[in-house]
Amino acid sequence: MLAKYDFIVIGGGIVGLSTAMQLQSFYKKKKILLLEKEKKLASHQTGHNSGVIHAGVYYEPGSLKAKFCKLGLEQTVEFCTKHQIPFEQCGKLIVATNQKEVARMQDLFDRCKTNGLNPAILDQKELKSIEPNVTGLAAIKVTETGIVDYISMANKMAKEFISNGGEIKLNSEIINLKEEQDYVQIQTRNKNNIKAEFLIACAGLQSDRLAKLMGLKIDFQIIPFRGDYYKLNKRHNAIVKHLIYPIPDPAYPFLGVHLTKMIDGSVTVGPNAVLNLSREGYSKINFNLKDLKQMCSFSGFWKLILRSWKPGLSEIYSSLNKNSYLKICQKYCPSLELSDLEPYRPGVRAQAVSKNGKLIHDFLVEETKRSLHVCNAPSPAATSSLPIGKYIVELVDKKLGRE
Numbered sequence: 001m002l003a004k005y006d007f008i009v010i011g012g013g014i015v016g017l018s019t020a021m022q023l024q025s026f027y028k029k030k031k032i033l034l035l036e037k038e039k040k041l042a043s044h045q046t047g048h049n050s051g052v053i054h055a056g057v058y059y060e061p062g063s064l065k066a067k068f069c070k071l072g073l074e075q076t077v078e079f080c081t082k083h084q085i086p087f088e089q090c091g092k093l094i095v096a097t098n099q100k101e102v103a104r105m106q107d108l109f110d111r112c113k114t115n116g117l118n119p120a121i122l123d124q125k126e127l128k129s130i131e132p133n134v135t136g137l138a139a140i141k142v143t144e145t146g147i148v149d150y151i152s153m154a155n156k157m158a159k160e161f162i163s164n165g166g167e168i169k170l171n172s173e174i175i176n177l178k179e180e181q182d183y184v185q186i187q188t189r190n191k192n193n194i195k196a197e198f199l200i201a202c203a204g205l206q207s208d209r210l211a212k213l214m215g216l217k218i219d220f221q222i223i224p225f226r227g228d229y230y231k232l233n234k235r236h237n238a239i240v241k242h243l244i245y246p247i248p249d250p251a252y253p254f255l256g257v258h259l260t261k262m263i264d265g266s267v268t269v270g271p272n273a274v275l276n277l278s279r280e281g282y283s284k285i286n287f288n289l290k291d292l293k294q295m296c297s298f299s300g301f302w303k304l305i306l307r308s309w310k311p312g313l314s315e316i317y318s319s320l321n322k323n324s325y326l327k328i329c330q331k332y333c334p335s336l337e338l339s340d341l342e343p344y345r346p347g348v349r350a351q352a353v354s355k356n357g358k359l360i361h362d363f364l365v366e367e368t369k370r371s372l373h374v375c376n377a378p379s380p381a382a383t384s385s386l387p388i389g390k391y392i393v394e395l396v397d398k399k400l401g402r403e
């Protein structure tokens with residue numbers, strides 16, 4: 001039998017769940033189904049991240065990232081307060097450890113201000129007085145940054161969605177999509193055929209593939225970047241009071257290894273950013289032939305490698321060599337020793353790369369007549385999931401209103 005829905009949302013990560021929850025509360029009477037291929041929600045990026053509620057320090061002023069991050073922080077705090085999900089606005093210190101980084105601090109400080117934050121600059125003595133275990137020449141203090149467990153948030157969104165009439169099916173991998181004049185035909189691996197008036201894909205690491213299944217002509221590809229972490233031995237749970245971040249290298253897009261207080265009281269260090277040979281493989285030796293072939297046949301991948309091989313190699317080295325990883329951490333926390341670094345689960349980032357080999361920094365949504373595809377939702381998309389979901393609902397409403 002052919003099941004029929006008004007809306008199908010693909011992807012049970014935090015972006016898909018936020019979208020489904022807000023779609024159902026906007027269109028109260030509509031029949032909405034969320035399909036997730038794994039056996040539990042939040043199995044990929046949403047369940048493998050640093051748990052930081054970002055405040056919007058770094059992002060290009062005027063970008064969707066900057067706008068949604070600021071709104072996302074406010075709305076995450078509101079959502080967690082309303083639903084009694086533990087969170088803490090512990091603040092963050094972006095620490096300069098040499099004169100070159102001190103010189104780069106001013107630009108970052110100005111950007112914080114442009115993005116509507118209230119940062120403060122701390123000198124060496126002030127830094128030492130609030131974080132005695134951290135070494136640095138100076139730091140930018142951002143009080144708004146916080147921590148939360150995004151799996152708890154995602155599960156709460158799922159509950160809200162279901163209690164408002166929504167439906168979730170796990171173990172349902174979409175393998176085919178066909179857009180007709182009045183509906184979209186969806187086929188799952190377990191041989192369910194479903195019809196929907198409108199489809200929204202929030203498929204993270206697979207987002208480009210779903211866009212292609214829908215017939216979209218896209219000129220970017222998702223390239224997976226693994227982030228390795230360690231957890232500090234629990235005797236170090238009070239080693240820092242804030243999140244400790246490096247001054248980012250402008251030549252390098254990711255934020256760098258940081259010390260992160262987690263909401264369960266532990267402290268992690270990480271993540272680095274290593275090209276991963278599998279989109280959904282979580283070990284250093286995993287590789288997936290289909291992912292690898294697709295990556296190697298994409299010109300943007302080779303252009304990216306040519307441009308970034310140097311930092312890329314040093315990330316691989318730190319990933320394979322625990323001593324080298326420790327050295328990165330000791331820049332901020334010299335008291336840490338090799339035996340303090342205990343294993344912790346890695347994450348894989350879904351990063352859209354253009355055919356020119358450039359990382360696409362902002363959120364990216366592609367559309368057909370009967371579908372919207374969230375094609376790039378990198379960090380801080382967990383922080384920003386509530387405004388992203390609202391934005392998608394508004395786009396859907398505009399599109400359907402035009403019919």
Ligand SMILES: Cc1cc2nc3c(=O)[nH]c(=O)nc-3n(C[C@H](O)[C@H](O)[C@H](O)COP(=O)(O)OP(=O)(O)OC[C@H]3O[C@@H](n4cnc5c(N)ncnc54)[C@H](O)[C@@H]3O)c2cc1C
Binds near residue numbers: 012015038173227346
């Ligand atoms: C190492 C790391 C650290 C990060 N740290 C932070 C942080 O501290 N703060 C922050 O705000 N952000 C952080 N991020 C980013 C954040 O985690 C992601 O931006 C966010 O989780 C993206 O959510 P999503 O729903 O788009 O993707 P995902 O959580 O990956 O969900 C996509 C879902 O779609 C499903 N899916 C895919 N294809 C199909 C298909 N064919 N059929 C059915 N289902 C399908 C997948 O199984 C998956 O569950 C981090 C990310 C990583 C990897």
